[in-house]
Amino acid sequence: MAWVPPPYAIRWFGPFCAVLTALALAAVGAVAFGPVPGVAAMAAVGFAAAWGASWASATLIRRSPALKAPPPQEIAPAEAAPPGDRPEEVRAGDAAGRAEIHATLADHLAVYDQLFARAATDTASVTAETEAAAYDIMTSLREVDAAMTELLAFLDLSGSNARVIEIVDQTDQQLSENRQLIGDFLVRRDQDVVECRQRLDELDVATAQLTRATEGVQTIARQTNLLALNATIEAARAEKAGAGFAVVAKEVKDLSGASAGTATRIAADLASLRESIRENFSTLVTDRVESERGELMKIAAAIASLTENMERLVAHQRDTLVKVQEESARIAQPIVRLISSIQFQDVTRQRLQHLEGIFAVARTHLHALDLSNPLTKSFPDPKQFAEVALSEGPSPPRSGMNHNNDIELF
Amino acid sequence: MATTIMIVDDSPTMLMSIEGILTKAGLGVVKAASGEAAVTTLQAGTKPNLLITDLNMGAMSGIDLIRRVRKLPGLQFIPILMLTTESQQDKRNEAKSAGATGWIVKPVDPEALLKVIRQLVPGA
Numbered sequence: 019m020a021w022v023p024p025p026y027a028i029r030w031f032g033p034f035c036a037v038l039t040a041l042a043l044a045a046v047g048a049v050a051f052g053p054v055p056g057v058a059a060m061a062a063v064g065f066a067a068a069w070g071a072s073w074a075s076a077t078l079i080r081r082s083p084a085l086k087a088p089p090p091q092e093i094a095p096a097e098a099a100p101p102g103d104r105p106e107e108v109r110a111g112d113a114a115g116r117a118e119i120h121a122t123l124a125d126h127l128a129v130y131d132q133l134f135a136r137a138a139t140d141t142a143s144v145t146a147e148t149e150a151a152a153y154d155i156m157t158s159l160r161e162v163d164a165a166m167t168e169l170l171a172f173l174d175l176s177g178s179n180a181r182v183i184e185i186v187d188q189t190d191q192q193l194s195e196n197r198q199l200i201g202d203f204l205v206r207r208d209q210d211v212v213e214c215r216q217r218l219d220e221l222d223v224a225t226a227q228l229t230r231a232t233e234g235v236q237t238i239a240r241q242t243n244l245l246a247l248n249a250t251i252e253a254a255r256a257e258k259a260g261a262g263f264a265v266v267a268k269e270v271k272d273l274s275g276a277s278a279g280t281a282t283r284i285a286a287d288l289a290s291l292r293e294s295i296r297e298n299f300s301t302l303v304t305d306r307v308e309s310e311r312g313e314l315m316k317i318a319a320a321i322a323s324l325t326e327n328m329e330r331l332v333a334h335q336r337d338t339l340v341k342v343q344e345e346s347a348r349i350a351q352p353i354v355r356l357i358s359s360i361q362f363q364d365v366t367r368q369r370l371q372h373l374e375g376i377f378a379v380a381r382t383h384l385h386a387l388d389l390s391n392p393l394t395k396s397f398p399d400p401k402q403f404a405e406v407a408l409s410e411g412p413s414p415p416r417s418g419m420n421h422n423n424d425i426e427l428f
Numbered sequence: 429m430a431t432t433i434m435i436v437d438d439s440p441t442m443l444m445s446i447e448g449i450l451t452k453a454g455l456g457v458v459k460a461a462s463g464e465a466a467v468t469t470l471q472a473g474t475k476p477n478l479l480i481t482d483l484n485m486g487a488m489s490g491i492d493l494i495r496r497v498r499k500l501p502g503l504q505f506i507p508i509l510m511l512t513t514e515s516q517q518d519k520r521n522e523a524k525s526a527g528a529t530g531w532i533v534k535p536v537d538p539e540a541l542l543k544v545i546r547q548l549v550p551g552a
Contacts, residue, residue, distance in 0.1 A: 152441045160448055167452075354538055357448040361535035364442045365513045368484065423515070424533040425540055427547075428524045 116392035124389040131384045138377035145370045152363035159360070163353045170346050173339065182339070186332040193325045200318050207307050214303050218295065225292045232285040239278035246271035376407045431552040432456040433545065434476035436466040436493060437511070438485040442534075446480065446511070449538040455545070455552060463488030467496050475502060477549045480532075483512035483519065491526045498527040507548040511536065 040062075249267030253260030386398040433455050435446045440461070447457045458474055460466035463485055470476075479497065483490040490510055497503050507529040512519075515533045523531060529548060532541065546552050 149439070149441060153444070156441050156444045156448075160444060163448060163452070354449065354452055357445050358535065358538045360441055360445050364437075364439045364482075365534055367439065368513045424536070425530070425544060426520065426532075427530040427544070428528060 113392050120389035120392050127384050127387060127389070131381055134377045134381045134384070138374050138381075141370050141374050141377070145367050145374075148363055149367055152360050156357065156360050159353060159357050163350070163357065166346050166350050166353065170343065170350070173343055173346075182335050183332060186328055189328055190325055193321050193328070197318055197321050200314050200321075204311055204314055207310060211303055211307050214299060218299050221295060222292060225288050229285050229288050232281040232288070235281035235284075236278050239274040239281060242274035242277070243271055246274060379403065379406050430454075430456045431478075431549055432458060432474075432476045434458045434460065434466065434469070434474070434479045436460045436463060436479065436481040436485070436490070438462055438482060442482065446541075449541060450545075452538075453542050462486060463490070463493035463496070466493055467500075470497060470500055470503060476506065477552065478545060479506060479508045480511050481508065483510055483514055483523070491523050491528075494523065494526040494528050509544065509548075 246267045249270065250264055253264035253267055256263065380403070383398055383400075383403040388394055388396070433450050435443055435450075435457060436459075437443050437446070438461055443459050443461065447459060450457050458469065458476055460469055463481070464487065466479075466481070467488075481490040481493050485493075488496075490512065494508050494510075497506075497508065508527065509530045509532055510523045510528045511532045511534060513534045520531050530544065532544070
């Protein structure tokens with residue numbers, strides 16, 4: 019180990035050399051220039067030169083590696099000798115080194131403090147945002163659940179399905195009655211046609227009787243004509259006496275001819291009337307009834323189609339309502355589970371708040387580390403900090419836990 | 429008379445969650461967002477058949493609330509369930525000493541919660 023001069027030697031080395039140099043130069047000046055000016059001048063010059071030289075040498079000595087303080091990181095406080103056993107300059111160097119280390123540490127700790135503050139802020143932000151999101155989700159779930167519950171209640175209480183079936187049954191019954199009415203009407207119309215035909219036949223019989231009556235009239239007319247002819251012959255045979263009788267016979271003959279003609283016309287008119295009635299019956303009754311039957315059959319077919327479509331509609335609606343009920347009930351259960359699962363937010367919130375507490379404790383610990391005094395030995399207990407920071411939070415991780423005791427009745 | 433359950437929790441989400449579970453089961457619900465609000469409601473005359481409270485709720489904890497409720501007239505014997513994320517035994521013991529009827533760790537299964545309620549409130 020290199021020899022290090024004691025501090026007092028360094029401190030008085032310069033003045034000592036200056037005095038010696040001044041005395042030497044004063045002696046030389048007295049010999050060379052006389053006792054008074056020579057001594058004074060040379061002593062002053064010598065003193066100044068010697069002082070400057072001694073200052074330079076002392077500076078060089080102070081800056082020599084042997085006398086410089088070791089780097090701060092090489093100082094081990096635990097191994098440092100008690101201040102009383104070390105030179106004052108060394109203790110000053112230790113203090114300077116510690117100050118530099120403490121300053122560096124303080125810079126690092128300030129960064130950690132900022133990091134913890136940032137982490138606490140972000141954690142609080144995450145807590146608030148997830149809480150808001152969970153609340154929104156819960157609100158929406160409750161709305162969906164309320165709508166589903168209302169729908170199911172409506173279906174159950176109003177008996178919508180049964181009501182629709184009831185309405186359709188009533189409609190179907192009305193349609194069936196309409197079909198029955200149409201059928202009854204058609205039957206009545208058929209009966210009317212039959213009755214008309216009977217009336218027509220009766221009319222035909224009556225006409226035939228009248229025709230036969232006219233034939234009798236014609237026969238009588240012919241016999242009357244023969245009688246008139248015979249009378250005319252007898253009147254001619256009686257000559258003048260039968261002249262008047264001949265006139266009567268002629269009138270009788272004319273009358274019989276007129277009777278025969280009238281009977282013939284009556285028979286012709288009856289035949290024409292009979293033909294006209296049959297033709298009109300066929301046109302007015304038969305054709306019209308057939309036409310009505312055709313139209314009514316179309317209406318009946320439309321009613322039948324309407325009934326069938328109504329039954330399809332009812333079946334479809336019944337299936338739809340049943341499906342709605344089944345699906346609503348099926349969806350209701352997952353919604354309840356979702357509503358329950360949102361509880362995870364509260365667990366997460368409390369775990370995050372526990373983290374915020376840890377950050378706060380860490381910052382308090384950092385602030386308690388006073389590094390402004392290099393010689394301080396008073397530091398907070400790291401074990402106590404670790405005990406608080408690493409303690410189990412209010413919501414420990416659920417995985418791996420025994421959940422048998424999650425519900426306990428005292 | 430319908431069964432009424434009072435829920436006390438400082439989390440609106442938790443209040444809605446438990447309310448949803450209970451109302452779906454046909455139970456009446458009274459909510460309070462803090463221990464103080466719960467005490468005020470109870471002092472105003474509300475008589476729930478059962479009370480469910482969170483543990484950590486700011487100024488008045490769930491255990492403090494239980495102690496207050498047990499001193500209110502007519503509420504000394506109503507069942508009180510502690511619904512919390514915590515599961516430490518020392519906290520359970522503290523709640524039991526304060527007068528809690530049971531301890532349920534969040535998150536709770538809806539059917540399990542309803543089973544406990546029906547066990548404590550016959551006819552619920």
